[in-house]
Amino acid sequence: MKILVATKKTQGYRDNDFDFVPEGELVTIGTEHDGERVDGECGCRRSLAGIKSRKATTTVKVVDSRIDEDEYKGIIEKSEAKTWEMPVEKVKPVAKKIYVKLVAVARKYPVGTVLEYRGGKFNKRKPRVSRIR
Numbered sequence: 001m002k003i004l005v006a007t008k009k010t011q012g013y014r015d016n017d018f019d020f021v022p023e024g025e026l027v028t029i030g031t032e033h034d035g036e037r038v039d040g041e042c043g044c045r046r047s048l049a050g051i052k053s054r055k056a057t058t059t060v061k062v063v064d065s066r067i068d069e070d071e072y073k074g075i076i077e078k079s080e081a082k083t084w085e086m087p088v089e090k091v092k093p094v095a096k097k098i099y100v101k102l103v104a105v106a107r108k109y110p111v112g113t114v115l116e117y118r119g120g121k122f123n124k125r126k127p128r129v130s131r132i133r
Contacts, residue, residue, distance in 0.1 A: 001068060002106040006050055007061040009114045010125040014058065018043060021050035021057040028079055029098050029117075030056065038119040046118045051079045059125060062106050062113045073099050 006021035016039055021027065030049035038045045047056040067075070076099050080091040105122045109115065114125040 001065055001072065001103075002062055002109075002111060003065045003067060003072060004048070004060045004102055004106050004115070005063050006048075006057045007059050007114060009061060010059050010116075013125060014116075016043070016046070017058045018047070019057040019059060020055035021053055024063075025053060026051040026075060027057065027060050027102075028076055029101065045120075046116070048117050051075060054083065058116055060115050060117070062109045062111050062115070064111050069103075072103075076102075 004027050006019065006023060006025045006027055008019055008023055011017050011019050027048040028051050030044060030047065032044045033040075033042055036042050036045050043056060043058070047058050048060055049056055065072075073095070077088045077092055077095040080086075080095045080098070081088045084091055105115070109124065115122045116125050
């Protein structure tokens with residue numbers, strides 16, 4: 001199954017990139033502040049959170065994983081339950097929405113594609129091209 005994981009590839013493409021998530025960690029959609037701009041100070045509208053570390057990154061990549069759909073759903077549910085300090089049953093609706101979105105995005109792109117998350121949308125990343133004069 002294709003999934004999204006944190007990557008350092010293409011970091012620096014944008015001046016406000018950041019990466020505090022270990023390479024290869026599964027990611028999830030985090031919370032966003034009301035009124036925050038995509039390029040605002042917080043960074044919550046342009047990043048994803050590591051499922052274990054709960055830290056943020058602006059770059060993720062599509063990988064082929066041995067994780068199956070039920071296992072992936074369970075991982076996201078447990079992550080949401082831990083984040084919100086609630087029983088898994090209470091976070092299942094939110095976790096399902098996150099799961100559906102992440103799976104749809106991963107299926108859309110080939111393995112190895114680096115993506116960014118900006119304002120609720122995923123975009124393919126291009127490496128920064130240096131210009132020699």
